[in-house]
Amino acid sequence: MGVSTCVLGCLNTFTLCLSLPILLAGFLLRITANSPCDPIMYKPLLAIGLSLLIVSLIGLLGACCRVSIFQWLYLFTLFILIIGLLALLSVSGVLIKGGGKGNDVMGGVKEYELPMFSNWLKKNFVSDDHWEDVVNCLVHHDACGKISTFRTLMDFVTYKKSKLTSMEMGCCKPPVHCGYEYKSNTRWEVPEQGLASQDADCKAWSNDPDKLCYNCETCKGGYLAFFVKGWKKITALNTALLVILFFVFIIAACALR
Structure with a gap:
């Protein structure tokens, strides 16, 4: 149990640290936009970063206090976040396209x-x-x-x-x-x-x-x-994040069991 708690604590710390640069990237995109009219999609970055931050804090609370309900809640919300990212990538791939090379x-x-x-x-x-x-x-x-x-x-x-x-x-x-x-x-x-x-x-x-x-x-x-150019960058980030969270979820699930 001690090893599992340590593993979960490390994973939660990792996802917590991962959420901070995502939030920072969202704020930077908002600040550095040429004007408030630019179709820069900083809101998805802020939403993903904030969600990951909340999930990580829930997991850390469960790991540090050894409260199993928080640990299961961490696993569940992490799963929902993965599904949400997967749905976002799938839908955007169908709807947000076109333009070519100009x-x-x-x-x-x-x-x-x-x-x-x-x-x-x-x-x-x-x-x-x-x-x-x-x-x-x-x-x-x-x-x-x-x-x-x-x-x-x-x-x-x-x-x-x-x-x-x-x-x-x-x-x-x-x-x-x-x-x-x-x-x-x-x-x-x-x-x-x-x-x-x-x-x-x-x-x-x-x-x-x-x-x-x-x-x-x-x-x-x-x-x-x-807009499409900016969204492609966010899609690349979401894809990398999805792969990382998938492996984190597997390890966390094994440790929790």
Whole structure:
């Protein structure tokens, strides 16, 4: 019994230590987001980290006080957490997909088309009702503020390759296929020969800082691409965490028996 209690205590300490960097990562994602409008999924990290922290504290209480009901509760909640992670990975694999690698424009700069993404993403993130709130947030927090430092088109292209997000690329300039001429900052003008395309995105562009290309499909596509990219990182973390917790659960179950 002493060996089992020691093993359970060590496992609980391990999961407790594991929850702290997950919580820290969630807080860092929230703090370092380009703006409050960024579709960064920090909430799942905070939820997973907090759940793991609570589970570990329950287990430590049971191991230190040798209260079997807490030890069984630890095992049960750990099992629920594993099932929850497995369900999250399965559901997200079906619903959160699309975007591909984007379309290369302007020497490696990428634009994303809205039809590339799943219907679920489009319905829940960029539908008319939701998108109006996103645009208001983008305008309020000056989502295209970085581009105000550019002086030439080359600055725009060079800076994009290392700094700008797909959301900023889709929302803060007209689509490349429209043929607008770059003038300064977020100012683009129609060339003398006219636009190369007359699609809805080309007509939607405005030099008004409160409008820009916020109502373009390329903006919505860039927004979803930014979300999918961030979610893939969280999925990789969840997969690694699921494997670790699975082995912890097996060892804990054997020790408790």
